[in-house]
Amino acid sequence: MRIPFAKLKSEFKRVLLSLDFTDEKAEKCATTFAENSRDGVYTHGLNRFPVFIDMIKQGLIKPDAEPTKVGGFGAIEQWDGNLAPGILNATFCMNRAIELAKTNGIGCIAIKNTNHWMRAGTYGWQAADAGMIGICFTNTIANIPPWGGIDPRLGNNPLVIAVPRAEGNVVLDMAISQYSVGKLQQYKMNNEQLPLPGGYDKDGKLSTDPTVVLEAKRALPIGFWKGSGLSLMLDLLASILSQGNSTGKITQSEKESGVSQVFICIKPQDNDYTANIIEEILNYTKSSRPEYEGGSISYPGENTLKTREKSLAKGVLVDDRIWQKVQAL
Amino acid sequence: MRIPFAKLKSEFKRVLLSLDFTDEKAEKCATTFAENSRDGVYTHGLNRFPVFIDMIKQGLIKPDAEPTKVGGFGAIEQWDGNLAPGILNATFCMNRAIELAKTNGIGCIAIKNTNHWMRAGTYGWQAADAGMIGICFTNTIANIPPWGGIDPRLGNNPLVIAVPRAEGNVVLDMAISQYSVGKLQQYKMNNEQLPLPGGYDKDGKLSTDPTVVLEAKRALPIGFWKGSGLSLMLDLLASILSQGNSTGKITQSEKESGVSQVFICIKPQDNDYTANIIEEILNYTKSSRPEYEGGSISYPGENTLKTREKSLAKGVLVDDRIWQKVQAL
Numbered sequence: 001m002r003i004p005f006a007k008l009k010s011e012f013k014r015v016l017l018s019l020d021f022t023d024e025k026a027e028k029c030a031t032t033f034a035e036n037s038r039d040g041v042y043t044h045g046l047n048r049f050p051v052f053i054d055m056i057k058q059g060l061i062k063p064d065a066e067p068t069k070v071g072g073f074g075a076i077e078q079w080d081g082n083l084a085p086g087i088l089n090a091t092f093c094m095n096r097a098i099e100l101a102k103t104n105g106i107g108c109i110a111i112k113n114t115n116h117w118m119r120a121g122t123y124g125w126q127a128a129d130a131g132m133i134g135i136c137f138t139n140t141i142a143n144i145p146p147w148g149g150i151d152p153r154l155g156n157n158p159l160v161i162a163v164p165r166a167e168g169n170v171v172l173d174m175a176i177s178q179y180s181v182g183k184l185q186q187y188k189m190n191n192e193q194l195p196l197p198g199g200y201d202k203d204g205k206l207s208t209d210p211t212v213v214l215e216a217k218r219a220l221p222i223g224f225w226k227g228s229g230l231s232l233m234l235d236l237l238a239s240i241l242s243q244g245n246s247t248g249k250i251t252q253s254e255k256e257s258g259v260s261q262v263f264i265c266i267k268p269q270d271n272d273y274t275a276n277i278i279e280e281i282l283n284y285t286k287s288s289r290p291e292y293e294g295g296s297i298s299y300p301g302e303n304t305l306k307t308r309e310k311s312l313a314k315g316v317l318v319d320d321r322i323w324q325k326v327q328a329l
Numbered sequence: 330m331r332i333p334f335a336k337l338k339s340e341f342k343r344v345l346l347s348l349d350f351t352d353e354k355a356e357k358c359a360t361t362f363a364e365n366s367r368d369g370v371y372t373h374g375l376n377r378f379p380v381f382i383d384m385i386k387q388g389l390i391k392p393d394a395e396p397t398k399v400g401g402f403g404a405i406e407q408w409d410g411n412l413a414p415g416i417l418n419a420t421f422c423m424n425r426a427i428e429l430a431k432t433n434g435i436g437c438i439a440i441k442n443t444n445h446w447m448r449a450g451t452y453g454w455q456a457a458d459a460g461m462i463g464i465c466f467t468n469t470i471a472n473i474p475p476w477g478g479i480d481p482r483l484g485n486n487p488l489v490i491a492v493p494r495a496e497g498n499v500v501l502d503m504a505i506s507q508y509s510v511g512k513l514q515q516y517k518m519n520n521e522q523l524p525l526p527g528g529y530d531k532d533g534k535l536s537t538d539p540t541v542v543l544e545a546k547r548a549l550p551i552g553f554w555k556g557s558g559l560s561l562m563l564d565l566l567a568s569i570l571s572q573g574n575s576t577g578k579i580t581q582s583e584k585e586s587g588v589s590q591v592f593i594c595i596k597p598q599d600n601d602y603t604a605n606i607i608e609e610i611l612n613y614t615k616s617s618r619p620e621y622e623g624g625s626i627s628y629p630g631e632n633t634l635k636t637r638e639k640s641l642a643k644g645v646l647v648d649d650r651i652w653q654k655v656q657a658l
Binding site for chain 2: 235
């Protein structure tokens with residue numbers, strides 16, 4: 001089922017206004033949730049909205065809280081998110097990083113005690129739309145085992161790298177697990193096998209069965225030992241720079257709240273060389289012969305733009321059951 | 330065969346002094362090559378030294394060149410490497426990034442027209458030894474196909490993230506391919522199969538045979554489409570920020586020379602929270618039950634320190650044939 005973007009957004013806003021949201025904050029959160037579904041990231045758009053509302057009702061997310069500055073030195077700053085909605089805190093932080101990069105060429109904001117920012121890519125698009133290279137990442141609750149271990153001790157710690165481009169930003173938005181928990185649940189719900197192994201079964205064999213992987217709690221990090229190391233490093237950076245909670249601390253409380261995040265912006269040189277080198281890299285990548293006849297090679301963010309266009313023209317794809325659930329909130 | 334670290338280093342220095350190296354530059358390059366072998370990265374220590382010498386003789390690496398500043402704004406700077414030895418340029422750049430981070434909290438140096446920096450991790454250790462968080466990456470010649478394609482169009486673009494720690498720095502040093510070209514060649518030379526699939530055969534099947542993967546030129550990026558996207562982004566950042574050559578341009582010339590690199594340093598808060606959170610994260614990660622009885626979980630850089638200790642106590646492991654070759658240079 002498809003519904004108009006404006007309707008999706010206004011429904012979110014209606015629900016948020018019934019809680020402790022100001023009009024401005026409700027508008028911003030509703031827009032981002034609707035945009036996430038519009039861009040095809042359903043797991044962090046409509047599908048996650050009921051969880052978000054539930055966490056507000058539990059007091060884990062505080063709609064009236066504001067981030068406060070804790071420290072800063074030169075082009076880096078530390079902020080406390082005070083458990084405000086993750087979307088609002090993250091948007092605020094990327095804006096600050098953009099401002100710092102305008103003045104210093106580069107800027108880095110770290111925030112502690114914030115909440116799930118929903119789609120990581122949102123803040124990459126935000127930086128790139130402002131003409132900045134954006135890099136951001138978050139830690140999460142433990143959901144993948146470290147290399148050589150079987151108990152989850154690392155987060156899938158989504159990482160975003162975004163490059164501004166007039167014809168469409170290039171935005172990589174990836175969790176460190178091969179499939180996000182949301183994706184595994186989606187495949188499970190649809191009774192589908194994963195296209196490639198997504199983790200291990202309880203006997204340590206690689207598996208394409210999402211149910212088996214979820215039950216064993218052994219989702220696979222990208223590149224085996226490499227993703228395991230990368231996830232650890234991102235947790236270290238987020239926790240050290242924000243002086244906030246690590247994946248271990250977040251996991252102890254069992255609810256994914258009070259996470260740590262980092263936002264870095266770099267100002268690219270706005271000249272012909274920059275514009276040309278981006279096209280050269282994308283064209284060169286696309287010049288690889290496709291694996292299957294009729295196949296094509298996409299750059300990160302390319303399919304997002306296609307989905308966005310379709311959603312705006314034909315309406316945003318929604319899961320009927322969840323849409324009904326939100327309308328009843 | 331094991332030889333003393335000092336002997337390995339002095340042999341390298343002897344060869345370099347016979348070319349156009351000043352005493353200072355020969356000392357620095359010889360030290361880094363010897364340290365790379367000492368730390369167990371043989372592919373970018375002794376084993377690569379003859380290739381380095383060959384590239385100097387071909388004029389692709391210029392021992393007497395110096396990096397020159399091209400531009401800068403706030404805490405970011407652009408440099409031209411003028412094809413000087415990659416080790417010298419990279420060490421210089423990380424030093425500049427450290428200086429910028431001391432003044433601004435964060436600093437970013439991009440360099441174009443530089444050469445292979447040998448072991449990527451070298452510059453992570455350099456930053457961490459100076460008490461800084463270090464992030465650096467380089468582009469390379471195309472050696473992995475993009476996701477959905479069969480011709481190599483992306484580099485394996487090594488990425489380093491380093492965190493300073495009194496009891497031993499935490500340093501991730503990873504190429505974006507599951508196995509580096511050097512590793513694939515090493516397995517091939519030893520007639521060994523890879524422990525996990527390292528790429529595709531010419532029919533597009535995942536393979537653990539290094540010979541088959543090398544012949545098909547289809548090494549696997551970590552995490553399939555994710556590593557493919559990550560490699561592309563690192564090439565974009567390196568080329569844009571340095572205004573230098575992309576993987577495509579480097580590949581055109583067929584010799585891996587004139588690459589682009591980025592060095593970022595961030596000053597961590599030097600307090601108890603930082604020290605404690607690092608231990609907490611490492612201990613939590615290690616608390617995962619091992620996959621096999623007697624197994625253990627290591628943090629990035631932990632095994633490097635063990636190898637280093639052993640090399641200094643018992644001598645550095647060298648390949649007899651290559652050691653003889655270097656002695657004859």
